[in-house]
Amino acid sequence: MFTERFLRDKRGASLTAAERARLEAAISEVRTYKPRKIIAKAGEPLDQSTLLIEGFMCRYLDDRSGLRQLVAIHVPGDFLDLHAFPLKVLDHDVATLTGATAAIVPHSELEAIADEMPELTRKLWFSTLLDAAIHRAWLFRLGRLDANARVAHFLCETNARLVSAGLSDGRRFALGLTQADVAEICGLTTVHVNRVMRQLREDGLCVFRSSLVEILDLARLTALGQFNPAYLYIDDDANPLPSVQRPRS
Amino acid sequence: MFTERFLRDKRGASLTAAERARLEAAISEVRTYKPRKIIAKAGEPLDQSTLLIEGFMCRYLDDRSGLRQLVAIHVPGDFLDLHAFPLKVLDHDVATLTGATAAIVPHSELEAIADEMPELTRKLWFSTLLDAAIHRAWLFRLGRLDANARVAHFLCETNARLVSAGLSDGRRFALGLTQADVAEICGLTTVHVNRVMRQLREDGLCVFRSSLVEILDLARLTALGQFNPAYLYIDDDANPLPSVQRPRS
DNA sequence: CGAACGTTTGAGATGACTCAAGCGTTGTGG
DNA sequence: CCACAACGCTTGAGTCATCTCAAACGTTCG
Numbered sequence: 001m002f003t004e005r006f007l008r009d010k011r012g013a014s015l016t017a018a019e020r021a022r023l024e025a026a027i028s029e030v031r032t033y034k035p036r037k038i039i040a041k042a043g044e045p046l047d048q049s050t051l052l053i054e055g056f057m058c059r060y061l062d063d064r065s066g067l068r069q070l071v072a073i074h075v076p077g078d079f080l081d082l083h084a085f086p087l088k089v090l091d092h093d094v095a096t097l098t099g100a101t102a103a104i105v106p107h108s109e110l111e112a113i114a115d116e117m118p119e120l121t122r123k124l125w126f127s128t129l130l131d132a133a134i135h136r137a138w139l140f141r142l143g144r145l146d147a148n149a150r151v152a153h154f155l156c157e158t159n160a161r162l163v164s165a166g167l168s169d170g171r172r173f174a175l176g177l178t179q180a181d182v183a184e185i186c187g188l189t190t191v192h193v194n195r196v197m198r199q200l201r202e203d204g205l206c207v208f209r210s211s212l213v214e215i216l217d218l219a220r221l222t223a224l225g226q227f228n229p230a231y232l233y234i235d236d237d238a239n240p241l242p243s244v245q246r247p248r249s
Numbered sequence: 250m251f252t253e254r255f256l257r258d259k260r261g262a263s264l265t266a267a268e269r270a271r272l273e274a275a276i277s278e279v280r281t282y283k284p285r286k287i288i289a290k291a292g293e294p295l296d297q298s299t300l301l302i303e304g305f306m307c308r309y310l311d312d313r314s315g316l317r318q319l320v321a322i323h324v325p326g327d328f329l330d331l332h333a334f335p336l337k338v339l340d341h342d343v344a345t346l347t348g349a350t351a352a353i354v355p356h357s358e359l360e361a362i363a364d365e366m367p368e369l370t371r372k373l374w375f376s377t378l379l380d381a382a383i384h385r386a387w388l389f390r391l392g393r394l395d396a397n398a399r400v401a402h403f404l405c406e407t408n409a410r411l412v413s414a415g416l417s418d419g420r421r422f423a424l425g426l427t428q429a430d431v432a433e434i435c436g437l438t439t440v441h442v443n444r445v446m447r448q449l450r451e452d453g454l455c456v457f458r459s460s461l462v463e464i465l466d467l468a469r470l471t472a473l474g475q476f477n478p479a480y481l482y483i484d485d486d487a488n489p490l491p492s493v494q495r496p497r498s
Numbered sequence: 499c500g501a502a503c504g505t506t507t508g509a510g511a512t513g514a515c516t517c518a519a520g521c522g523t524t525g526t527g528g
Numbered sequence: 529c530c531a532c533a534a535c536g537c538t539t540g541a542g543t544c545a546t547c548t549c550a551a552a553c554g555t556t557c558g
Contacts, residue, residue, distance in 0.1 A: 071388045091482075136384060437547090
């Protein structure tokens with residue numbers, strides 16, 4: 001079940017069994033990728049999209065001198081360049097961060113789905129809008145938060161997304177990123193990210209070492225990063241984060 | 250023709266006459282708004298979307314102390330909260346910047362379009378993805394550009410969008426924003442935006458006074474802001490900016 | 499005329515950057 | 529199995545871009 005995590009626990013957009021089966025049938029191929037490989041380049045016409053099954057990928061824009069600004073990271077379950085279906089051409093590059101496995105879905109299949117299954121099409125649309133909502137949270141992060149808060153916000157977001165994907169227990173998760181990657185995400189230098197990490201560690205908020213993130217005080221990390229997970233559209237009935245445990249109705 | 254500017258000159262997504270007529274028929278109402286009024290608040294369920302006809306609107310997120318980070322501005326022709334159709338609930342607020350006129354399209358009509366007209370649906374989807382592409386350019390702006398370049402980038406982008414909407418001649422356009430608005434867009438303070446504006450003026454790049462933007466040297470402003478309009482998906486055959494005039498094939 | 503709002507300027511504070519160097523870990527080939 | 533190269537992490541010192549605080553100025557509108 002390659003589509004197992006796609007739209008999992010997303011409010012009003014989880015797939016029905018029939019929809020899931022249709023999407024599985026649309027997969028033409030499953031590929032594995034090495035770490036730090038470019039998957040798609042800006043401006044190239046694309047006739048397929050990529051559903052990430054395992055590992056981490058990213059999307060980024062280059063500045064004049066070749067420095068990258070990451071505009072998204074993707075976790076298993078993300079249909080990461082689904083927007084290439086209506087757009088035909090991407091405005092950014094796509095690359096792996098870690099080694100990864102992904103399912104390939106030809107646009108001809110998506111075309112057929114668009115013609116036959118309006119409800120599934122609406123859910124695919126939803127998925128691309130979820131990415132846009134995450135873009136907006138990143139804009140907030142870059143525009144309004146200082147360095148410590150940016151990193152805190154990023155870690156809270158990634159934790160929440162991985163909980164939703166079943167890849168974090170809400171406290172600890174594997175994240176195969178370097179501090180340089182975090183710098184490209186948060187609009188900071190590597191050196192400064194290192195100082196931020198030290199501060200988070202010394203303040204007892206979070207430890208990020210050798211690709212393992214361990215959140216020590218989720219409440220304070222959330223407050224520091226002004227993180228509000230509403231934009232992730234996670235179903236209220238989904239497995240909640242430990243800190244927001246509420247009685248079930 | 251309220252939909253006149255919607256997807257105008259957008260690569261592969263311009264509306265056919267029939268599609269335009271269908272969309273016109275979907276409009277339930279045309280409203281006018283005063284400047285600086287909130288149109289929709291984050292978290293409220295929405296059952297309609299808004300096609301901007303005249304004026305400028307914006308979308309923003311608040312930080313803890315109530316300061317705003319704008320995540321989008323919208324110009325005439327933008328279907329600015331179309332993403333509320335698949336999403337049902339917005340993750341941000343929507344407000345007017347200037348006085349504005351907008352057409353209201355109930356989601357029930359969009360539902361009907363989604364069932365009947367897959368090609369038009371794909372174009373509506375495209376429109377929301379264009380907004381996402383602009384979000385990414387804004388991420389680049391905030392993450393990789395210094396203050397001068399951020400403002401330059403913003404002015405180039407807005408110029409290009411208004412040219413596409415037929416509201417800029419490529420050199421001069423009306424933009425009813427204050428320097429405080431530009432600050433909320435560029436993640437800067439009002440004071441610093443003022444200093445940037447002075448510098449752009451003194452360098453002979455651009456003058457922004459009393460709601461009129463006058464670009465004096467588009468080539469240098471474009472270079473300063475590292476602006477590349479590819480992400481706006483403007484049709485190659487559309488009326489080009491003066492600086493990129495090319496022979497027609 | 500006065501109030502409200504937006505713009506402009508100055509002076510000092512500070513968060514993040516740059517440059518530079520050293521340290522630790524991992525993987526590889528001699 | 530050791531040596532060393534490559535890579536990522538860590539730290540220090542000095543610089544600079546942007547922020548903060550404060551005040552003045554100009555314009556519009558009632």
